[in-house]
Amino acid sequence: MLRESEREFMASLARVFYPSRVETPRVQQDPYALRALPQDDVFFYCKKIDNSRLVREPDPKAGGACWSVIGAACVGVLLLTAVATFRVSSTMDGYTLEQLRAEQRRLLDEGRELDLQEAELLSPERLEKLAKGQNLTTPAPGQIFHLETRPDGTVAMVKH
Numbered sequence: 001m002l003r004e005s006e007r008e009f010m011a012s013l014a015r016v017f018y019p020s021r022v023e024t025p026r027v028q029q030d031p032y033a034l035r036a037l038p039q040d041d042v043f044f045y046c047k048k049i050d051n052s053r054l055v056r057e058p059d060p061k062a063g064g065a066c067w068s069v070i071g072a073a074c075v076g077v078l079l080l081t082a083v084a085t086f087r088v089s090s091t092m093d094g095y096t097l098e099q100l101r102a103e104q105r106r107l108l109d110e111g112r113e114l115d116l117q118e119a120e121l122l123s124p125e126r127l128e129k130l131a132k133g134q135n136l137t138t139p140a141p142g143q144i145f146h147l148e149t150r151p152d153g154t155v156a157m158v159k160h
Helices: 006-017 062-123 126-133
Strands: none
Touching: none
16 A cells, blocks of 8 residues: 555645646635626726927828829719710700700691691682772783793793
């Protein structure tokens, strides 16, 4: 059998190599105590930092990058303006086209109305009524002379 000193030595070895297997005496805890909060043992200290004396070094590449961004923004604005101008122009052309179509319909209606008035004014019944009002009569067959047209389009006068 093992002596007591050997037993203590073996027990200490067990604690070193197998700490989870060795039983440790348990402390009885308060059943009403709350668990510890996460990160409760971490302490943050805020130190006041004064950067008022620091001077930023100029970046030589920053100026070129700024001008590149400004140029790209200008090109984008020009493209958007061109697209918007085209859209507005198309819309305005559509309105103008509809306005011209409405004017065409109005003028066609007015032309039909004038044709109707002309037909009423030149009707044989009306002309006959006007002729009787001014004591005009129908010409006799010997009173009618037909004019001849020349090849060059002029009208020749009739001699008696």
